[in-house]
Amino acid sequence: MNTIDTCHEQVISLEHVGFGYEGQQVFQDVNFTVYERDFVGVIGTNGAGKTTLLRLLVGLLRPSSGEVKLFGTPIQRFKEWERIGYVPQKNSFNPLFPATVMEVVQSGMYNRSRLFRRLTKEDINQSKDALRAMRIEDLAHKRIGQLSGGQQQRVFLARAMVNKPELLILDEPTVGIDAQTQKEFFNLLQHLHEHHHMTFIMVSHDLDLVNSWLGSDPKGTCGKLNFYVKHSHNVECVEPDLTHGVLS
Amino acid sequence: MLDIISSEFFQRALIGGLLIGVTGPLMGMFLVLRRLSMIGDTLAHVTIAGVALGFLLGVYPLAMGIVFALLGAVAIEKLRKAYKTYAELSIAVIMSGGVALASLFFTLGMSFNANVTNYLFGSIYTLNSTDLTVVGVVTAIVIIFMLIFFKEMFMLTFDEDAAAVNGLPVRWLNLAVTVLTALVISAAIKIVGALLVSALLTIPVATSLLVARGFKQAVITSVLVAEFAVVAGLLTAGIWNLAPGATIVLLLIAVLILTLVIRRGVKV
Numbered sequence: 001m002n003t004i005d006t007c008h009e010q011v012i013s014l015e016h017v018g019f020g021y022e023g024q025q026v027f028q029d030v031n032f033t034v035y036e037r038d039f040v041g042v043i044g045t046n047g048a049g050k051t052t053l054l055r056l057l058v059g060l061l062r063p064s065s066g067e068v069k070l071f072g073t074p075i076q077r078f079k080e081w082e083r084i085g086y087v088p089q090k091n092s093f094n095p096l097f098p099a100t101v102m103e104v105v106q107s108g109m110y111n112r113s114r115l116f117r118r119l120t121k122e123d124i125n126q127s128k129d130a131l132r133a134m135r136i137e138d139l140a141h142k143r144i145g146q147l148s149g150g151q152q153q154r155v156f157l158a159r160a161m162v163n164k165p166e167l168l169i170l171d172e173p174t175v176g177i178d179a180q181t182q183k184e185f186f187n188l189l190q191h192l193h194e195h196h197h198m199t200f201i202m203v204s205h206d207l208d209l210v211n212s213w214l215g216s217d218p219k220g221t222c223g224k225l226n227f228y229v230k231h232s233h234n235v236e237c238v239e240p241d242l243t244h245g246v247l248s
Numbered sequence: 249m250l251d252i253i254s255s256e257f258f259q260r261a262l263i264g265g266l267l268i269g270v271t272g273p274l275m276g277m278f279l280v281l282r283r284l285s286m287i288g289d290t291l292a293h294v295t296i297a298g299v300a301l302g303f304l305l306g307v308y309p310l311a312m313g314i315v316f317a318l319l320g321a322v323a324i325e326k327l328r329k330a331y332k333t334y335a336e337l338s339i340a341v342i343m344s345g346g347v348a349l350a351s352l353f354f355t356l357g358m359s360f361n362a363n364v365t366n367y368l369f370g371s372i373y374t375l376n377s378t379d380l381t382v383v384g385v386v387t388a389i390v391i392i393f394m395l396i397f398f399k400e401m402f403m404l405t406f407d408e409d410a411a412a413v414n415g416l417p418v419r420w421l422n423l424a425v426t427v428l429t430a431l432v433i434s435a436a437i438k439i440v441g442a443l444l445v446s447a448l449l450t451i452p453v454a455t456s457l458l459v460a461r462g463f464k465q466a467v468i469t470s471v472l473v474a475e476f477a478v479v480a481g482l483l484t485a486g487i488w489n490l491a492p493g494a495t496i497v498l499l500l501i502a503v504l505i506l507t508l509v510i511r512r513g514v515k516v
Binding site for chain 2: 055058059060079081082084086088093094096097098099100102103104106107108110111112114115116119141142143159169
């Protein structure tokens with residue numbers, strides 16, 4: 001990661017990270033740093049450990065050696081989870097689950113700091129802003145399972161964006177989505193990357209897609225995974241909210 | 249008919265039934281949506297083993313049942329961790345363990361078989377005030393918990409990984425669900441019977457999943473369905489002298505079938 005100047009703070013750092021499942025080593029001595037306003041694409045075939053890496057990054061798994069830091073804090077002591085937005089694989093939820101789009105988007109706010117607290121009026125307005133920004137406000141009261149794949153993807157993105165996170169983590173966001181919708185989704189991510197104070201890490205198996213956008217020269221490796229990085233220095237949008245139309 | 253309704257045993261039955269009609273589907277919603285429907289049945293069988301031991305030792309059977317249900321719940325959690333990808337395996341092991349223990353205790357204390365039947369098939373008319381207090385306390389605990397943690401429980405059920413990434417105490421909440429389920433099951437078995445108790449947790453939820461769009465709506469619908477079946481079932485059973493637990497469960501199934509038919513009728 002020496003190619004990028006270090007004018008920005010470290011968002012994620014992996015220091016000598018090793019991990020294995022029941023004696024089988026998945027990663028060994030991984031060193032990688034993600035800086036503010038990087039867009040990192042993590043590419044690997046099935047079984048290369050993409051999901052394992054993401055789970056290590058968000059603390060769902062503990063490394064067997066080394067250290068993971070988020071925003072400079074060792075992950076065991078990291079508490080500011082509202083700085084991180086998480087977009088899961090589209091097919092990771094039960095399509096018959098009785099939840100409206102609004103309920104799902106608001107759940108992005110259900111974090112540690114809101115335990116024992118009801119959502120305020122401001123919170124609810126913020127979730128409506130996220131719906132508007134993703135252009136799904138008309139779907140607010142629809143059941144999530146009735147939506148198309150592209151719409152569901154926007155719901156999960158809205159859920160992740162509702163806290164205005166500084167780091168967005170995406171797990172295979174394009175699985176099961178048609179090409180046109182994929183393209184729209186990436187335009188949206190691209191805008192967010194170029195014009196907002198956000199850092200991205202996206203796991204994907206789609207090498208072509210990532211190469212066409214982040215270049216074909218990996219900046220780092222982690223076992224069988226390759227990291228492709230693009231940094232943004234563009235001026236950030238001044239509006240603090242998302243409603244200035246990220247889709248335009 | 250009025251005689252029955254105004255009688256004390258019927259009123260106690262009604263109160264007990266109405267309380268369980270709230271807590272059953274409330275816990276059931278979280279179990280069904282996480283594909284853990286069979287936990288209710290499993291814990292019910294373990295509870296019966298506890299009840300049988302209670303009779304054998306001469307202590308309040310339901311208290312022993314609760315202790316067993318809690319131990320069973322913890323054992324299920326432990327086994328689920330050991331066999332991550334075979335969650336249902338832990339259920340099969342604990343369920344057969346419960347039945348085996350129960351039949352062992354039965355044969356050790358031949359004389360109390362008639363009493364144990366009350367717990368197997370339910371005996372809502374023999375609820376005494378201690379039983380009713382237990383049901384009341386359990387209901388209060390479940391409702392208070394849900395009022396405080398409803399939104400976190402939604403998050404946990406919908407997307408456990410995202411809940412963890414949001415910094416929610418996922419392990420603690422999972423444990424709470426298991427413990428509360430154990431409490432509800434053991435409190436409910438004298439009302440509908442161990443063999444039928446999981447019906448009260450799952451069938452109202454199954455019905456609500458057909459009609460509700462959102463989560464809150466689904467929870468409210470399932471409780472309303474259960475309460476309807478409890479009231480209508482107790483009245484029907486009282487008038488025609490039927491088994492109340494069985495009547496309630498059959499009514500629940502009837503409502504489910506009716507909902508399925510109406511939905512199909514509307515759709516096609």
